[in-house]
Amino acid sequence: MIYRILGAIVRAVLVVILITTPSILLPNVSADGAQVVALVALFGAALTFFEYVSAYPGLVEFRDAPPFNRVRFGSLFLTVLLLTLIFRGTSEPTIATDFVTSVGALIGYVLDFPYSPVRLMLLALPDGTSLREIEMMREAAGLSYLISLVALSVFMILLRLGHWPSKSGSFNVWINLPTFDPTAGGDVIARLKRDARINIVIGFLLPFVIPAVIQSASNLFGGLSFTNDQSLIWTVAAWAFLPSSLFMRGIAMGRVASMIAEKRRQTYAQADFDHQLV
Numbered sequence: 001m002i003y004r005i006l007g008a009i010v011r012a013v014l015v016v017i018l019i020t021t022p023s024i025l026l027p028n029v030s031a032d033g034a035q036v037v038a039l040v041a042l043f044g045a046a047l048t049f050f051e052y053v054s055a056y057p058g059l060v061e062f063r064d065a066p067p068f069n070r071v072r073f074g075s076l077f078l079t080v081l082l083l084t085l086i087f088r089g090t091s092e093p094t095i096a097t098d099f100v101t102s103v104g105a106l107i108g109y110v111l112d113f114p115y116s117p118v119r120l121m122l123l124a125l126p127d128g129t130s131l132r133e134i135e136m137m138r139e140a141a142g143l144s145y146l147i148s149l150v151a152l153s154v155f156m157i158l159l160r161l162g163h164w165p166s167k168s169g170s171f172n173v174w175i176n177l178p179t180f181d182p183t184a185g186g187d188v189i190a191r192l193k194r195d196a197r198i199n200i201v202i203g204f205l206l207p208f209v210i211p212a213v214i215q216s217a218s219n220l221f222g223g224l225s226f227t228n229d230q231s232l233i234w235t236v237a238a239w240a241f242l243p244s245s246l247f248m249r250g251i252a253m254g255r256v257a258s259m260i261a262e263k264r265r266q267t268y269a270q271a272d273f274d275h276q277l278v
Contacts, residue, residue, distance in 0.1 A: 018076065026230065086140055203246030
């Protein structure tokens with residue numbers, strides 16, 4: 001119980017650090033904006049703490065199947081931190097901000113080709129956007145997209161090398177998949193594989209769909225604006241993080257389906273063996 005409480009506290013603190021990073025590092029943040037960020041951070045910390053301190057399922061999937069959520073959190077935190085450094089460098093340049101900006105510019109130019117997700121994000125910018133703002137978007141989008149691809153690759157490597165989700169073969173569907181009801185009807189394996197394919201397809205399409213949605217909604221809600229750096233950071237981070245997160249969720253559910261199928265084959269084989277002995 002003590003270990004569970006300490007783990008929940010550490011995770012809650014990390015969530016606070018993630019949410020408040022742009023507000024802390026960016027200059028000229030208004031007092032009202034800082035208060036809103038602090039309120040959101042406290043809410044996120046409370047939600048995380050009660051989620052992980054409880055022994056019952058809640059909202060977080062794969063809660064007891066590391067490193068699924070650790071990889072996702074690490075990729076999101078790294079994305080937000082590096083994007084914050086890029087935007088901070090426009091007013092308070094340092095060696096760190098210049099280095100991150102240079103790396104982002106290189107990656108952005110490499111990934112900026114026709115019909116690429118980075119190019120679509122640039123096309124989503126409103127008319128009249130300055131050349132410098134276009135370059136910043138290219139740097140931010142390219143760096144964010146690369147981090148999401150690296151996070152996805154790391155998860156697949158860990159899944160292969162670590163025999164995820166459990167070396168012992170045990171997996172609590174009730175705790176780790178709280179939104180999945182095994183008793184809803186139909187074969188569990190078929191439903192898991194179907195959900196896995198849906199998540200992978202959506203994850204593949206989102207980097208292309210989100211810029212189109214932003215561009216279509218620009219007439220009603222306004223396009224991407226560089227007047228609020230925090231909003232832009234979270235928009236670009238979500239654009240890169242959500243697809244990779246859905247990809248990982250689809251891969252994870254497919255892995256769980258394969259594990260259940262393997263357990264089922266072993267059970268049937270053992271039953272046949274026992275029947276032959278009798």
